[in-house]
Amino acid sequence: xxxxxxxxxxxxxxxxxxxxxxxxxxxxxxxxxxxxxxxxxxxxxxxxxxxxxxxxxxxxxxxxxxxxxxxxxxxxxxxxxxxxxxxxxxxxxxxxxxxxxxxxxxxxxxxxxxxxxxxxxxxxxxxxxxxxxxxxxxxxxxxxxxxxxxxxxxxxxxxxxxxxxxxxxxxxxxxxxx
Amino acid sequence: xxxxxxxxxxxxxxxxxxxxxxxxxxxxxxxxxxxxxxxxxxxxxxxxxxxxxxxxxxxxxxxxxxxxxxxxxxxxxxxxxxxxxxxxxxxxxxxxxxxxxxxxxxxxxxxxxxxxxxxxxxxxxxxxxxxxxxxxxxxxxxxxxxxx
Numbered sequence: 427x428x429x430x431x432x433x434x435x436x437x438x439x440x441x442x443x444x445x446x447x448x449x450x451x452x453x454x455x456x457x458x459x460x461x462x463x464x465x466x467x468x469x470x471x472x473x474x475x476x477x478x479x480x481x482x483x484x485x486x487x488x489x490x491x492x493x494x495x496x497x498x499x500x501x502x503x504x505x506x507x508x509x510x511x512x513x514x515x516x517x518x519x520x521x522x523x524x525x526x527x528x529x530x531x532x533x534x535x536x537x538x539x540x541x542x543x544x545x546x547x548x549x550x551x552x553x554x555x556x557x558x559x560x561x562x563x564x565x566x567x568x569x570x571x572x573x574x575x576x577x578x579x580x581x582x583x584x585x586x587x588x589x590x591x592x593x594x595x596x597x598x599x600x601x602x603x604x
Numbered sequence: 605x606x607x608x609x610x611x612x613x614x615x616x617x618x619x620x621x622x623x624x625x626x627x628x629x630x631x632x633x634x635x636x637x638x639x640x641x642x643x644x645x646x647x648x649x650x651x652x653x654x655x656x657x658x659x660x661x662x663x664x665x666x667x668x669x670x671x672x673x674x675x676x677x678x679x680x681x682x683x684x685x686x687x688x689x690x691x692x693x694x695x696x697x698x699x700x701x702x703x704x705x706x707x708x709x710x711x712x713x714x715x716x717x718x719x720x721x722x723x724x725x726x727x728x729x730x731x732x733x734x735x736x737x738x739x740x741x742x743x744x745x746x747x748x749x750x751x752x
Contacts, residue, residue, distance in 0.1 A: 499622045550665070553696040554726060557665040568726070578721035578729055580699035588625050590722040597724065 472516070472542065473598040475504040476591070479515035479539065481532075484522025486549040486581040493584040503591055512538040517594070518571075519587075523551035524564040536571045544598070546590050547573045550580045638700045638715040641693050642744035643737045646683070651737070652712035653691065654684030659704035659713055667697035668704060684710070691733040695721050711752035716744050 482490055493500050500506055509515040512535045524532055536545070547567050550556030553576045555565035567573060574597060577590035623629070633639070644652050655672030673689035681687035704713050723729040741748035 497621055497623060498625060502622075502624070550696055550699055553729075554694070556697060557699050559666070566726070574724065576696055576723050576726060576729055578695040578698070578723075579719065580701075582721075583719045585623075585625050585629070586719045586721060589720040592626060593722050593724070 469599050469601075473595040476517045476544065476594070476598075477507045477509050477515050478505055478517040478519050479512050479535065480508040480510050481518055481535065482521050483524060483528065484551065486521035486552070489581045489584055489587060490519055490521045490548065493587050498584040498588060500588065500591070503588070503595070505591060512536075513540060515539055516542065517544045517546065519546045519548050520552040520567045520573075521548040521581075523556070523558060524567050524570070525562055526564060529564050529570055532567070533570050544574045544594055545571055546575045546577060546587075546594060548577045548587060548590070549582055550578065553578065556580060633717055633719070637717060637719075638702050638705075639718045640695060640716050640721060641698075641704070641731070641736055642714050642716050642746075643688075643691060643712055643733065644714055644744055644746055645738060645741040645748060647741050647748045649741060650680075651682040651687055652710045653688045653708075654682050654710055654712070655686035655688040656684075656709060658707045658709065662703045662707040663698075664701060664703065665697045665699050667694045667699075668692070669694075688733065691736060692730055693736060694730050696726060696729045709752070711746075711750065714744055714746050 482488075492498060494506060494508060505517070512518075516539070518536055518539065520532070536543070545567070547553040551558060551563065552567045553573075555563060557580070559565070564570060575590045575594045577586055579586050582590070646652060653670075655670060657670045657672065660666075660668045660670050669690070669692040670688050671690035672686045675681060675685060675687055700715060702715055705711075705715055721729070738744045
């Protein structure tokens with residue numbers, strides 16, 4: 427069992443033997459000293475500047491624009507730059523229904539994005555087809571590309587999209603260097 | 605140019621309109637806002653849902669699945685003849701139109717205020733009966749003593 431000692435205002439974790447050092451002890455130690463593993467620094471910098479690709483498809487894109495505007499201000503999470511070029515983007519927010527004609531375009535743009543890349547399926551239509559269960563639309567964008575976070579809502583509120591983005595940040599932080 | 609700078613200075617001393625979202629949410633959503641679903645209870649803890657499946661029929665996106673079962677005197681779950689043994693709502697398919705709430709004859713299904721709905725998989729967004737049933741009567745914000 428590790429012993430936590432409060433020394434001069436700094437939390438110090440002492441393990442009785444080298445064998446008893448747990449993962450939590452290492453985390454606590456990393457919280458106290460400046461250096462950390464490269465993986466965590468990389469994950470932290472990745473999650474703090476996720477640039478989305480400009481890819482508004484339907485009515486959800488209106489809420490996406492609202493998220494980028496002053497009221498909700500996605501820039502607080504480092505995602506304010508909606509890049510027109512997929513080569514400069516890390517995240518694809520599929521905002522809206524994907525028609526069969528749009529499907530190859532979407533796949534093309536996703537493949538042009540550089541690794542590492544993530545996808546948020548925003549809204550019902552992008553997630554699973556939603557109310558449009560018909561021949562014209564792709565029933566969920568995960569039929570084409572891998573999706574990391576699904577955001578429900580028709581359309582989701584800007585806060586709900588920000589919540590999805592925060593969930594994605596958690597995912598990136600918990601899965602260093604993929 | 606002075607006119608333009610006057611506008612700039614006016615905005616410079618106004619408080620920012622940004623809602624600092626995760627730390628401080630907007631005070632309340634509109635009263636008419638429709639968020640995630642709740643299966644409500646009566647004051648005595650009995651379930652309101654009688655398993656009539658009207659919400660399943662009316663749902664425009666076919667997001668609801670109900671499996672009904674008969675109430676028995678030993679196992680009385682709701683006040684009707686039947687109750688919902690299983691109740692699933694696919695929150696990813698739901699468009700939050702509120703037709704299920706309108707169709708429900710006992711006022712069992714209501715749409716709440718929560719909008720933070722996101723998941724890593726599709727399956728995690730299918731809400732089952734234990735997730736949908738309110739933890740105690742009235743916790744969804746509706747009066748548990750109401751008629752419908």
